[in-house]
Amino acid sequence: MKLVHLCLMCWRTIRQASLVAIRFMQVSLPGRIMKLPNTVWSNVASNYFWSSCSYALLTIFLFNWLYGGYLMFFFLLLTIAGVVYEVQDMLLYHPDHPERSRLLVRTPAACALPYENIQLVTEDGVRLNAFFIKHQGSLLATAPTVLFFHGNAGNIGDRLPHAQRLYSECHCNVLLLEYRGYGRSDGRVSEHGLTMDAHAGLDLLLARTDIDTNKIVVLGVSLGGAVATKLASSAACQRKIMALIIVNSFTSIADMGACMFHSCIAKLPGWMLRNRFSSRDAIRDIKAPALFVSGQCDRVVPPAMMHTLYEACQSRKFFFSVPGGGHNNTFLAPNYSDVIRDFLGAVQGMSAPNPLSVVNNPAKFSFVDYQDQPLPPTPSHELSRGSLAADPSVVYDVNAASQPAHRLVLDSGIAETASMLPSSSSNLIQESHA
Structure with missing residues (x-):
């Protein structure tokens, strides 16, 4: 056919x-040829x-x-x-993993957290679901506010344990934003859509009058780290964000494809990739101070990618390494909250830093994992706001022998507390998606 x-x-x-040719010859050829009969x-x-x-x-x-x-x-x-x-x-994207994630979304009330359930609308008219976990009284107006971007599976109810640590131990207000196509949010997920979702969440916080809009901290975990990086690197938002925190994120989708499938994926032209999330390029445009939190037992996103992002960042930057941390349980490290508090304290203590300056010797945190047998006593270094800001070479050590055992995280992106494990089982952490 x-x-x-x-x-x-x-x-x-x-x-x-x-x-057309015959008509042209009839017009152009002179004399007797023009007078030939039509039959000819x-x-x-x-x-x-x-x-x-x-x-x-x-x-x-x-x-x-x-x-x-x-x-x-x-x-x-x-x-x-x-x-x-x-x-x-x-x-x-896995909005349906685990099952019924689009139907059942736990609220902060399950963790006895005060909150507002907010429905916001993006620039393209998509309705998003969000939880704003806020402090009461005067602390609401003075505490930093964290704009939280989650990973590629589940919903914002699965991130409540992480948000609870930020609220209770770091004394932050927390806005849990649910991407389009996830949980109770409308729409279909895409890279461009997630970018608009992130801008809508930031605009929501900037429009509030009951918080300090000069203390907005953007935090992203895994896929959320790429969303947070893209938001913080945009020219319209660079001056509106106090700090950036990235947890177990990747350099780009092409690099992740090369790690999970075949190295040739990293060589594909950009037009063949529906989602790019090139954080390695975007991180160079970050102006706000940045904290990189990396679990060294992450079996989903190679920890080397976090080091690549850290090296590419041109702003004031810090690194917190968790040797026992997996992809989904790094935030359960005993001193995770201490590092976040010290980082935010250092950022607030900086006196009008030059956003274009490059720090040659950025601060690095290191988390020392515990062992079964007692470790030799090591001094614990407390970082004050002034010492961290003034001394970029200081190392944050933890007296690991006195820390409790890690907890197990079962599902991708799901931070549910399970039984306490001995240190020898700290690597037996079930993980799946980025």
Whole structure:
């Protein structure tokens, strides 16, 4: 059928060209040739037309005979590429994992946290669900406010244990924003959509009058780290964010694909990737002080990617390494809250830092994991606001022997407390998605 259709198209094209050529010759040729009878012109046109059709049909037949297989293979590859392009979202976003995540969303009331359930609308008209966990009294207006971006699975109810530590131990207000297509939010998830969601969350906080809008901290975990980086690197938001915190995030989708599937994915041109999230490039435009929190037992996102982001960052930066931390339980490190508090205290203590300056010797935190047997007593260094801001080479050590055991996190992005584990089992942490 395709061959017949192609022949008909050629016939129509040649017929039109023949009529145009005959008309041109009648007008252009002088003298007696112009006075030839119309029957002669008709015979000329007929012969020219049918001979042209014969040549065209022969050309199509020979091309299909010689190169038809290559042509079919090309169209097959094109079809496969289109299917792969369309299913990339299915590989990256998991709003239905675990089951019923679109239906059951735990509220902060389950953790006895005071909150507001907010419905906000993005620039393109998509309705988003959010929980604003806020302090009471005067602390609401003075405490930093964390804009929290979650990972690629579950919903904001699954991040309540993380938010509870930020609220209770770090004394922060927390806005848990639920992406489009997740939980009770409307819409379909995409990279461009997540960018608009992030801007809508920031605009919501900036419009509030009951918080200090000069103390907005953007925190992203895994996929949320890429969303947070993209938000903080945009020119319109660089001066509106006090600090950036990235936990177990990646450098780009192409790099993650290369790690999980094949190295050739990293060499694909950008137009073949439906989602890019190139944090390695965006992090260079960050102006706010940044804290990078990396679990060294992360079996989803290679910890080396966090070091790459850290090295690429050009603002005032800090690094907190958790040797026993997996992809989903790094925030359960005993001194996680202490590091967050010290970092925020140092940021608030900075006196009008130059956002374009590059710190040659940025501060690094290190978390020393515990062991079964008691460790030799080591002094614990407390970082005051002044010492951290003034001495970029200080190292944050933990007296690990006195710390409790880690807790197990079962599902991707789900921070539910399980049984206490001995230190020898700290690596047996079930993880799945980025």
